[in-house]
Amino acid sequence: MPFQTVARPQRLDRLDAFRGIAMVWMTLYHFSFDLNHFGYIHQNFYDDPRWTLQRTAIVSLFLLAAGMGQAVAVRQGQTWPRFWRRWAQVAGCALLVSLGSWWMFHERFIYFGVLHGMAVMLLMTRWLLLRGWMRKGRGIVWGAALIVLAFLLPQALAHSAPLWLTDLLNSRWLNWLGLITHKPLTEDYVPLLPWLGIMWWGASFAQWLLARHPAALAGTSGADGLAKLGRWSLSYYMLHQPILVGLFISLAALRHIA
Secondary structure, eight states, X not given: OOOOOOSSOXXXXXXXXXXXXXXXXXXXXXXXXXXXXXXXXXXXXXXXXXXXXXXHHHHHHHHHHHHHHHHHHHHTTOOHHHHHHHHHHHHHHHHHXXXXXXXXXXXXXXXXXXXXXXXXXXXXXXXXXXXXXXXXXXXXXXHHHHHHHHHHHHHHHHHHSOHHHHHHHHSTTTGGGSOOSSOOSOXXXXXXXXXXXXXXXXXXXXXXXXXXXXXXXXXXXXXXXXXXXXXXXXXXXXXXXXXXXXXXXXXXXXXXXX
């Protein structure tokens, strides 16, 4: 079935609300992280499953929504100039995240976090969608293959690959691929493997919904606040942490004065 071209893309409230849920959860997570960073609580955000599993779930929601959004955009006939404008916003914000995190975390700065990964994954996902390679659920199969590969291949490399190759794959030059044998020193890390598979799941699932149950995404969400938040997800993502950190710094200054 040919893609339908529309003059102005239609917002899908339920998809926006789904993205909004991820934003709310992310805010609560980052608020807890900041409480820990400024010494109000004492938690291990890097190894404790209570926190690491939450991070995995939040990133998964973001990438599922991004994949679904790309499927909708292609279905609605989004032009390349419009795509590139949005992509440039994501890539530009990724650069700002790197700069801001370098100021805050120094050697643990974010060089390939969720926005960096998303910028690369969006290009690959759109290219496959336009060529029809994700129809009939193929994105689900490919996504699962990438996730399995992300777990099995690094183990094989660790046992059989020469040291120079594993060192290269673990370096910042190539660890964005995800073929690592140890976690890099960074505050946020979202490599292509396995996360590209999650975005492909979202794109394939949205294609199935649009073909079989279009009202599932287009209907009223019943959560207008979440839907509005989801429509401004990138702006909110970029602003929420500076605001939270600014509040904590201001609170610390007031306590010092008192």
